Amino acid sequence: MASQLEAIIRISESLAKMTLSPVATVDHVEEAIRLFRASTMDAVQSGQVEGVTRSELTAEMRKIEQEIRRRLPIGSQVSVRALKSDFTSQGYTAHAIDRALYIMVRQEVLQFKSQRMLLQRIGA
Incomplete structure (x- = not known):
């Protein structure tokens, strides 16, 4: 759970940097969660975990x-x-x-x- 939260935080920060924002906004966090869920579901559905x-x-x-x-x-x-x-x-x-x-x-x-x-x- 903690590693998932850390991943979402890193994605949010990256999205903020991509938009040249000095801080991550609610929109960045929501998009990070969406991306995280999508990538996790893709991995589960393909039956592929850690390669x-x-x-x-x-x-x-x-x-x-x-x-x-x-x-x-x-x-x-x-x-x-x-x-x-x-x-x-x-x-x-x-x-x-x-x-x-x-x-x-x-x-x-x-x-x-x-x-x-x-x-x-x-x-x-």
């Missing part, structure tokens, strides 16, 4: 989940930083790693410990 299609992201997340299940026996713990670093070095995107972890926590397969510094496998 990766939805099917590619889903496939990548599935591979990450399978690898975590293979590596971590139930009851074992691993550092979140080490796990993310390892997957990143294997070429997985940070977005896919975070989404896979989020899903596995919601499914009660994994659980965050020690202020989200550790992950423990708690289920199948």
Whole structure:
């Protein structure tokens, strides 16, 4: 949410500069919101987020989940930083790693410990 607000602010400021206005007006903000919504909807409808299609992201997340299940026996713990670093070095995107972890926590397969510094496998 905060990054969306920041994007709208940056767009508003850019629109103000384009009209040589020293401050962003309500009109600039309304146009920034319109542009932001239009570009967001285009990305959602095309299934493209951050240069990766939805099917590619889903496939990548599935591979990450399978690898975590293979590596971590139930009851074992691993550092979140080490796990993310390892997957990143294997070429997985940070977005896919975070989404896979989020899903596995919601499914009660994994659980965050020690202020989200550790992950423990708690289920199948």
